[in-house]
C-alpha cells in the first residue's frame with residue numbers, strides 16, 4: 327500500500343469555453359458561428375499527501391483549487407494524469423469511494439434547514455450504516471469537543487453561523503471518513519468560533535487520524551493548522567513544502583518600524599528602503615543578505631532621534647503574494 331493517502335501526478339483538466347468578440351453584433355453572430363477555446367483549470371498538478379496530514383491548499387482566485395478538489399472527490403474526471411486516493415480512482419469508483427470521504431463547505435450547508443442537526447445526523451447514520459453504539463459515542467464526543475450539547479437540538483435556521491458550522495463539521499465526521507475536504511470552513515466566523523473549529527480539527531486529526539485538505543484564503547487557518555502547504559497558481563503547483571519553510575524563504579528580510587521623538591525630514595531617510603513614512607514614523611525593509619541587523623540598528627540609533635523601534639518578519643501574506651506572482 328502506498329505511503330500516500332493522495333497520490334496525484336500530471337493532472338490536467340481543460341474546459342471548453344465559448345469565445346466571441348465584444349458587442350451586440352458579435353453576440354448575434356455567435357448564435358450561428360460559435361467559436362470555442364480550451365481553458366485549463368489544472369495544467370499538470372502533482373500532489374502527494376500522507377495519511378494523517380492537515381494539508382493547506384491555497385492559491386489566488388481561478389488558480390485551480392476547486393477543479394483539483396472536484397477531481398479528487400470524483401465529481402470531475404481529468405483529461406490526463408494519474409490519481410490514486412485511498413486506493414481508489416475517485417470518478418470511477420465513486421459509490422464505494424465516498425463512504426471514506428467527508429466534505430465541509432463554508433458557503434454551503436449539508437444540514438436540513440428546518441430540522442435540528444441531530445435529525446440530519448440520524449439520517450446520515452442510516453445512510454452510512456454507522457452502528458448505533460458507535461454513532462452515540464461519536465455524537466457525544468463531537469458535542470463535547472465543540473460545546474454544542476444544546477445546539478444540536480435546535481432547528482438549523484435558528485442557529486448562528488458559528489453554531490451551524492460546528493454542526494456541519496459533526497455531520498461530515500459521523501461516518502468517520504479517512505479523508506475530509508474543507509473548503510473555506512471558517513469564512514465569516516468570529517475569532518472565538520474560528521478557534522473552536524481549529525481546535526476541533528486538530529483534536530480529530532490526532533484522535534481519529536483523519537487527513538484534512540484545507541482550502542482557504544484565511545492565512546491564519548494555515549498558520550494554525552497546517553504543517554505543509556501546497557500553493558497553486560495558474561493550474562500548477564508553485565510551492566509544496568513545510569509551512570515553516572515559507573517564512574524561512576523570506577527570512578532574509580526584516581521590517582523595522584520606527585517611531586521618532588521629533589518630526590523627521592524625508593531626506594534623512596533616503597538611504598533606506600522605505601515602505602512607509604510620515605513625520606513621526608517610518609517602516610524600513612532591511613535585506614539581511616546585504617546588511618547586518620545589529621550594525622543597522624546601531625547606526626540608526628546613532629544617526630536619528632529614535633523613540634521606539636520594532637523589528638518583525640515579513641508577514642506570511644506578503645510571502646505568499648510574492649510566490650503567487652512569481
Ligand SMILES: Nc1ncnc2c1ncn2[C@@H]1O[C@H](COP(=O)(O)OP(=O)(O)OP(=O)(O)O)[C@@H](O)[C@H]1O
Nearest residue numbers: 341343365366367386387388389390391392393394
Ligand atoms: N465548468 C467550468 N467551465 C469553464 N471554465 C472553468 C470551469 N470550472 C473552472 N473553470 C476555469 O478553470 C480555472 C480554475 O478554476 P477553479 O474554480 O478551479 O479556481 P479556484 O482556485 O478554485 O478559484 P477560487 O478561489 O476563485 O474559487 C479558472 O480559469 C476557471 O474559470
